[in-house]
Amino acid sequence: QLVVSQSPSASASLGASVRLTCTLSSGHTTNAIAWHQQRPEKGPRYLMKINSDGSHSKGDGIPDRFSASSSGAERYLTISSLQSDDEADYYCQTWDNNIHVFGGGTKLAVL
Amino acid sequence: QVQLVESGGGVVQPGRSLRLSCAASGFTFSISGMHWVRQAPGRGLEWVALISNDGRNKYYADSVKGRFTISRDNSKNTLSLQLNSLRPDDTAFYYCARKKYSGWIDSWGQGTLVIVSS
Numbered sequence: 001q002l003v004v005s006q007s008p009s010a011s012a013s014l015g016a017s018v019r020l021t022c023t024l025s026s027g028h029t030t031n032a033i034a035w036h037q038q039r040p041e042k043g044p045r046y047l048m049k050i051n052s053d054g055s056h057s058k059g060d061g062i063p064d065r066f067s068a069s070s071s072g073a074e075r076y077l078t079i080s081s082l083q084s085d086d087e088a089d090y091y092c093q094t095w096d097n098n099i100h101v102f103g104g105g106t107k108l109a110v111l
Numbered sequence: 112q113v114q115l116v117e118s119g120g121g122v123v124q125p126g127r128s129l130r131l132s133c134a135a136s137g138f139t140f141s142i143s144g145m146h147w148v149r150q151a152p153g154r155g156l157e158w159v160a161l162i163s164n165d166g167r168n169k170y171y172a173d174s175v176k177g178r179f180t181i182s183r184d185n186s187k188n189t190l191s192l193q194l195n196s197l198r199p200d201d202t203a204f205y206y207c208a209r210k211k212y213s214g215w216i217d218s219w220g221q222g223t224l225v226i227v228s229s
Contacts, residue, residue, distance in 0.1 A: 034215035036156070043206060043221045044148075044156065059217060091156050095214040098170040100146070100158040 002028050002096045006103035013111045017080040020106050022092035029073035031094045038105075039088040050075050082110050113137045113218040115207050120223030123197055133190040133207030133220055141165075141185040144210035147192045149203035150222075157203075160192065161210065197227045
């Protein structure tokens with residue numbers, strides 16, 4: 001069964017870096033994923049897609065502070081030089097045979 | 112610039128029906144697959160349905176299969192979601208979203224709220 005797992009919460013200080021993780025279930029460890037950001041009381045926003053080899057493509061206007069990487073079943077989103085408006089929920093999305101799933105999301109607090 | 116604008120949400124009684132629409136602009140609608148995704152208040156994102164660019168292929172989450180129907184009108188650049196036999200746990204913001212190439216979402220609408228309550 002296709003499942004993606006995320007830690008429920010993360011925190012980091014203003015100006016620091018943070019790495020969020022999305023873990024793919026067994027049998028789907030080579031899947032690509034997409035990262036989406038959802039600020040409080042707003043709709044989701046596409047950030048980037050990342051493949052199993054670490055290659056990725058960003059959405060329009062996504063700052064260079066946002067980057068992605070991959071290792072085995074894990075896909076990472078790294079945000080550097082954290083700003084207050086990076087405080088948001090971050091979701092990963094994957095798919096298999098046209099069935100899609102989202103992770104439960106990680107709520108990022110910027111301290 | 113891609114723009115997706117949902118409409119049709121509202122308050123509806125359990126067991127009743129509702130039809131959501133999504134007006135698309137800023138891209139060639141007829142070559143893009145389209146998704147519906149929902150989010151219950153205070154909860155995470157849940158994928159609902161996907162339709163191919165030509166409308167021939169449709170895919171649904173198990174939670175809505177047999178009750179919801181996704182459709183599109185490429186002549187009007189409009190995506191729709193027919194919600195039947197609504198239940199209180201269908202209460203959510205419903206977002207339309209564009210499918211990119213092999214599957215991921217690269218653009219989102221602002222959402223429309225559906226409340227199922229007696």
